[in-house]
Amino acid sequence: MEGNSLDRYYQLLYDGYPSVGVLHNELAIDRYRIEVNMEPGFEKAIVIDVIDDNVDNDVMLFISFRKDPSTDEGGSDFSVTTHGNKQLKIEVGSENYHSKGTYYIFVAPINESILQEVYRFFTDDYYHYTIKYSLEGSFEFLNYDLLTQSQ
Numbered sequence: 001m002e003g004n005s006l007d008r009y010y011q012l013l014y015d016g017y018p019s020v021g022v023l024h025n026e027l028a029i030d031r032y033r034i035e036v037n038m039e040p041g042f043e044k045a046i047v048i049d050v051i052d053d054n055v056d057n058d059v060m061l062f063i064s065f066r067k068d069p070s071t072d073e074g075g076s077d078f079s080v081t082t083h084g085n086k087q088l089k090i091e092v093g094s095e096n097y098h099s100k101g102t103y104y105i106f107v108a109p110i111n112e113s114i115l116q117e118v119y120r121f122f123t124d125d126y127y128h129y130t131i132k133y134s135l136e137g138s139f140e141f142l143n144y145d146l147l148t149q150s151q
Helices: 114-119 144-149
Strands: 019-023 030-037 046-052 058-065 078-081 085-090 100-110 127-135
Touching (some): 046 058
């Protein structure tokens, strides 16, 4: 794919491979990018899975195509809040679907109450999550840690 000046700030996600993220406080952020290059007639839906490992804290994803979702100039095309497991599917032909180019994902924590603000001083306020994207129907790699936890 053709490089973009944003690419150096955004970690590349690979089709089917999960990536574990940890945000250490309410000011922390993570940035990912998805590069797609599908030929006409061979387009597939883009599926983004997020597993939110937090009991009290959620993360929010801001997603945009070819622009920085973390800035006012760029802005996000759409966003999703996680609580538990969340799957976002960008369907072929939908308004936000593009078969060639780069999607940028900005991940930020959400702290929804004053009580949580006070509570975080006494507890581990890390925000743990796993993010993965795949093209619909593609082979997906399993996270070995998730497999071994159930045994």
